[in-house]
Amino acid sequence: MAGVLVVLEQRSGTLKSVSHEVLGAARTLADELGVEVHALAIGPAGLKVDGLGEYGADKVLCCRSDELELYQASRYAGLASGLADANGYQIVMLATTALGKDLGPRIAAKLGAPIAGDLTHISGNDGLVVMRPVFAGKATSTLKITSTPCVLSVRPNAFATGCVARDGIVEDVSPGDSGAGAQAVTIAVKEPEKAVLDVAEASIVVSGGRGLKEAEHFQLVEELASALGGAVGASRAVVDAGWRPHSEQVGQTGKTVSPNLYIAIGISGAIQHLAGMRTSKVIVAINRDQDAPIFKVADYGIVGDLFAVVPRLTEEIKKVRGG
Amino acid sequence: MKIAVCVKRVPDTETRIKVGADGRSIDEGGVKFVLNPFDEFAVEEALKLKEQSGEGEVVIISMGGDSGQETIRTALAMGADRGVLLKTDAKPVDPLVTARVLASEVEQGGYDLVLFGKQAVDDESHAVGPMVGELLGLASVSAITRLELAGGKGTAEREVEGATEVVEFSLPAVLTAEKGLNEPRYPALRGIMLAKKKPLEVKDVELDEEGMVVVELALPQSRKEGRIVGEGPDAVPILIDALKNEAKVI
Numbered sequence: 001m002a003g004v005l006v007v008l009e010q011r012s013g014t015l016k017s018v019s020h021e022v023l024g025a026a027r028t029l030a031d032e033l034g035v036e037v038h039a040l041a042i043g044p045a046g047l048k049v050d051g052l053g054e055y056g057a058d059k060v061l062c063c064r065s066d067e068l069e070l071y072q073a074s075r076y077a078g079l080a081s082g083l084a085d086a087n088g089y090q091i092v093m094l095a096t097t098a099l100g101k102d103l104g105p106r107i108a109a110k111l112g113a114p115i116a117g118d119l120t121h122i123s124g125n126d127g128l129v130v131m132r133p134v135f136a137g138k139a140t141s142t143l144k145i146t147s148t149p150c151v152l153s154v155r156p157n158a159f160a161t162g163c164v165a166r167d168g169i170v171e172d173v174s175p176g177d178s179g180a181g182a183q184a185v186t187i188a189v190k191e192p193e194k195a196v197l198d199v200a201e202a203s204i205v206v207s208g209g210r211g212l213k214e215a216e217h218f219q220l221v222e223e224l225a226s227a228l229g230g231a232v233g234a235s236r237a238v239v240d241a242g243w244r245p246h247s248e249q250v251g252q253t254g255k256t257v258s259p260n261l262y263i264a265i266g267i268s269g270a271i272q273h274l275a276g277m278r279t280s281k282v283i284v285a286i287n288r289d290q291d292a293p294i295f296k297v298a299d300y301g302i303v304g305d306l307f308a309v310v311p312r313l314t315e316e317i318k319k320v321r322g323g
Numbered sequence: 324m325k326i327a328v329c330v331k332r333v334p335d336t337e338t339r340i341k342v343g344a345d346g347r348s349i350d351e352g353g354v355k356f357v358l359n360p361f362d363e364f365a366v367e368e369a370l371k372l373k374e375q376s377g378e379g380e381v382v383i384i385s386m387g388g389d390s391g392q393e394t395i396r397t398a399l400a401m402g403a404d405r406g407v408l409l410k411t412d413a414k415p416v417d418p419l420v421t422a423r424v425l426a427s428e429v430e431q432g433g434y435d436l437v438l439f440g441k442q443a444v445d446d447e448s449h450a451v452g453p454m455v456g457e458l459l460g461l462a463s464v465s466a467i468t469r470l471e472l473a474g475g476k477g478t479a480e481r482e483v484e485g486a487t488e489v490v491e492f493s494l495p496a497v498l499t500a501e502k503g504l505n506e507p508r509y510p511a512l513r514g515i516m517l518a519k520k521k522p523l524e525v526k527d528v529e530l531d532e533e534g535m536v537v538v539e540l541a542l543p544q545s546r547k548e549g550r551i552v553g554e555g556p557d558a559v560p561i562l563i564d565a566l567k568n569e570a571k572v573i
Contacts, residue, residue, distance in 0.1 A: 070488070071483075071488065073453075073463070073464075073490075077457065097483075097484060098466070098481070098482065098483035098484055099483065101449045101465065101466070102453055102465045102466070102481075104450070105418065105422075105448075105449070105450035105451075105452075105453040105454045105457075106453050106454070106456075106457045108418070108419060108450070108454065109419065109422065109453070109454040109457035109458050110457055112419070113419065113534065114417045114418075114419055114533065114534025114535045115417075115418055115419065115448075115450050116535060117447075117448055117449065117450060118447060129538065132447075133447070133543070134445065134446050134447055134540075135334070135338075135340050135349075135444070135445060135447070136336075136444060136447065137543060138338075138339075138340040138542070138543070139340045139342070139349070139540055139541065139542055139543070140540070140541050140542075140543055141416070141446075141537055141539075141540050142537070142538040142539040142540075142541070143416065143535045143536065143537055143538060144535060144536050144538050145534065145535045146533075146534055146535055146536060147534030147535070150534060150535075183461065183462030183492055183493050183496070184462040184463065184464060184490055184491070184492035184493075184496070185490065185491050185492075186488050186489065186490050187489050187490070187491050188488070188489040189483070189486050189487070189488050189489070190480075190486060190487040190488075190489060191485070191486045192485070192486070195485065196485050197485065198484040198485045200484065201484050201485070204572075228573065239502075245503070246468070246501070246502045246503035247482055247503075249502070252336045252444055253336060253360050253361070253444065253502055254502070260572050261566070261570075261572040261573070270337070271336075271337055271338075271339060272336040272337060278543065278546065279543075281570075281572065282566070282570045282572050283546075283549070284562065284566070290551065295549070295551065297546050297549075298549045299546075299547070299549040299550075299570065300549060300550065300552050300562055300565050300566070300570075301549060301550070301551040301552065302551070302552060302553060302554070302555075302558045302559070302562060303551055303553075303554045303555075304554050304555035304556065304558070305555065308555060308556045309555065309556050309558070309559060312556040312559045313559050313562070313563075316559050316560065316563050317563070317573065320563060320567060320573060321573070
């Protein structure tokens with residue numbers, strides 16, 4: 001029985017690891033429902049899809065064309081919803097990434113289906129019940145999905161990758177029409193000159209706030225992040241002040257992150273900021289005000305002048321990591 | 324150029340959330356409601372486009388209860404021309420239900436451009452904008468940080484993880500705004516006075532049945548109490564030891 005269709009995500013012909021997490025979540029759900037997991041890979045002619053059986057895929061539908069290397073919203077949505085219609089999948093799953101946030105709703109609209117995004121928990125044991133953070137994580141909503149087909153998008157870092165080996169038989173799918181005359185076409189992906197680790201994807205995040213006093217002082221944050229191999233984050237206050245780009249903002253009008261280690265430097269801990277990082281595994285706060293709200297969510301805190309503490313911390317981290 | 328901006332009334336981001344007596348929604352007592360922050364970028368972009376072209380109309384559309392009129396007036400005070408409240412007391416959680424109501428209203432309006440905030444900061448669905456685009460069969464680009472229009476065509480940029488996508492599209496189109504697109508203006512006193520007299524039409528709407536129901540709304544578990552390891556740079560070795568041997572994250 002065709003049950004779950006997982007839409008995979010690639011960049012430059014290589015599947016993203018977050019897709020393995022979606023397969024893991026899909027495998028668990030499919031086993032509860034007693035159905036199969038099929039994966040849909042859309043990408044360039046050289047797209048590699050070997051070994052997906054190890055992540056739980058019974059079958060891999062592969063749609064390869066160089067015209068599909070970049071994310072083309074309407075064609076991707078047409079392919080996924082067309083297959084869901086033709087094969088009768090009950091559930092379409094994808095990751096809550098920049099691509100997933102755009103593609104999921106399009107597939108749902110084409111299927112006339114409900115969509116629940118950014119899921120942190122999925123259960124198929126007693127109907128289909130899902131959990132998702134709302135109000136940027138200040139609350140969690142538990143929803144019962146009452147209509148199929150439906151579209152579920154899962155939060156990165158919330159589901160383990162599966163290890164139950166399945167067949168993962170690869171079957172080619174036609175890319176369909178050429179997309180000529182499409183109303184919207186992605187013409188380029190601009191990569192920054194120096195590769196930037198995205199704050200939402202990093203396993204270590206070092207964030208700075210107004211306590212740094214000046215934009216130039218963010219160098220301290222950058223150096224610590226670099227020593228740790230992590231990404232730089234920022235509070236809303238410093239983004240609004242123009243010190244840092246919005247892509248680095250953590251919190252309710254920025255990104256929600258849940259890295260293994262989150263270090264908050266000179267961030268007092270406004271409620272909208274805490275909402276965006278409170279699910280981090282370990283939180284460290286460095287702040288001169290011992291009553292700052294950030295210490296209420298931190299596992300470890302240092303009270304003191306960040307201009308003295310942070311350089312010392314960077315130095316010690318370099319020693320530990322052999323740098 | 325005729326532009327629609329779809330907006331939502333949401334709790335201010337500084338709100339501390341409390342669960343209501345029904346266990347499925349928030350306690351609205353004492354909560355300050357505002358125009359969704361991402362919708363402010365959409366309103367600003369619409370006003371800028373109208374000002375640049377020197378003609379046209381910016382229409383604010385919102386679905387919700389009577390209190391939505393206040394939210395629409397906020398956008399009118401920024402400079403939009405008129406508003407439409409699609410009135411319902413229901414608060415759907417299924418984005419498709421909302422998207423269908425908005426798509427139906429937008430379709431009748433003959434707009435060149437339909438703008439949304441990329442997501443509402445209450446249910447965080449980031450779904451209604453692209454859904455309206457698909458339902459109407461129009462070009463759509465979500466979460467844009469840059470927009471240029473010329474000769475019935477447009478180019479938009481959207482941030483993806485560690486890179487930027489550049490998308491070309493034809494008008495009419497549906498776009499959703501990400502922070503960084505512009506700097507929204509504050510309503511001036513004169514704008515607030517003028518907004519009171521601007522037309523605001525209220526239409527009752529019927530909603531489709533939803534494909535999902537809220538079972539429970541709960542507050543997240545509070546984090547395990549942490550500790551201050553020390554003061555000043557001398558505390559750094561203690562922190563390093565804890566991160567290495569206790570938390571095992573470095």
